[in-house]
Amino acid sequence: MPNIPYTWRLLALFTVVVLFLALDLRNPPGQRHRWREYLFLLGCGAITALFGMSVDAVTSRISPEYFIIGKGIAEGDGFALRVAELGAQAGFAGGIIGGGVLLLVNHQPAKALGLFQVIAWPILFAAVCGTLAGGVLAVSPFYTLPLACELLDSPEAHHMTVVWFVHLGIYIGGTIGLIIAARRVRK
Secondary structure, three states, X not given: OOOOOHHHHHHHHHHHHHHHHHHHOOOOHHHOOHHHHHHHHHHHHHHHHHHHHHHHHHHHHHOHHHHHHHOOXXXXXXXXXXXXXXXXXXXXXXXXXXXXXXXXXXXXXXXXHHXXXXXXXXXXXXXXXXXXXXXHHHHOOOOOOHHHHXXXXXXXXXXXXXXXXXXXXXXXXXXXHHHHHHHHHHO
């Protein structure tokens, strides 16, 4: 993707949402359901952005090297803020995608706001799987990233690998939770 600042991409997304909402207003009053769907999407993005910020706030304390080396975030003043921004971006994108999946399987557009009841599943599974994946590796160091071993001393390399496993567990758990949520919506 071109080097367009995240703020501008987010502004473009909101502009598209407003345009679609304006088109929805052309429908008769009983058939205006899009605003609920867009509100649900934005809500999913906001909730998961907070989740992503929380995860990255904790994991950046465990291994700042994961973010410095692995994500290219500059260390120094403002490091925590840059990590929070990265977590918010990743969480927001995941929430929009997950919310879109739930809207696709939803057969009742007028009840889109009711989908907020099932978004706890992906977040819960992401948190549990991320914690388990990182916790198992922290207690039983059976693997360390080869790149981390080349660049860092043993304890830091292990911490970087633990944080990588936490994130991997979050992605896997979020996907499992999304599948469960989608099945519940489909019923």
